[in-house]
Amino acid sequence: MADAPPLDADWDRAFARQAVADYRFWSLFESDGELEQARSKIALCQRLMLLQMACEKLCKAYAYREGTTSKDLQASHAYIAKRLPLILRQIMQDFGHNPDSAKFRDLIKRQRLIARELELLQPAVDENGRRPDNCEYPWQDGTVVRSPLDYPFAIADLLQARPFGPTILKWLKTAFEREATRLHAP
């Protein structure tokens, strides 16, 4: 008898574990992280790459939970922009935020923009060549070659800019903490 393939639940769990580990790695260098003092020695593109990888795996874990096939998921990196906003909106809803508040509606719009920018950090996602900037590989920009090491990624400002950035980071943290809790649930 042939061996049975892994279940979607196995993939879900594996992606969730990896997502939480990536997120914790990213968090080490953030303002309240244990290695915050080492932050200046690590390039922005590399820190953003950790966050992008964490979010991609989080979105893939949710996809396996829903039952999307393994083949579809493993072939694509373009999962953050559509999934992450729904995940964060759900968290907002679970926290009972006032849906009629203009402030939170603006937050939802901003987190969609951040999710798209996070997705574009992946070299394989470039909006048909319009956005070659990514956090891993150099790219051609007219007559010059740009390196991610020198590039001022707009998402870094979006994540820090008040009033939205810190709140969205807090929702992200909640999303990963939920995954961690879920992984330890019986």
Added chain:
Amino acid sequence: MVASRLSKDDVARYLAQQHFRYEPELTRIFRVGGSAEAEARPDEPIKLLEVNPITIESGVVPVGFDPSPASGVPYSTVLIEITPKEFQQFEQGLLKLPRGWQVMEEIPRAESPGSAVGSRTNGDR
């Protein structure tokens, strides 16, 4: 809201109204259903198709959520978000839902926020 007494239909309407309120840009929300046998099972998720002009065009990307009784959603849910252009493709049969799911009834936007079942908020927290 006493979540355990609400049917899937009630919760689907509640969720849809919440989403309309969070994202006024949403133009339409539809209930999605599988086979009658599947839909009769309590663990079959509530599935909503949402048409949103500010999402990106990347096809049918279902996102699954666990039940969240504390926020009035005692059933698991699946959300599928598409743009108006993708919805046109869907109507033309160029875009399909997975696993034989079909679009069922449209859930219209409630005229006033208070008409949503079981509203619960924490203000501008």
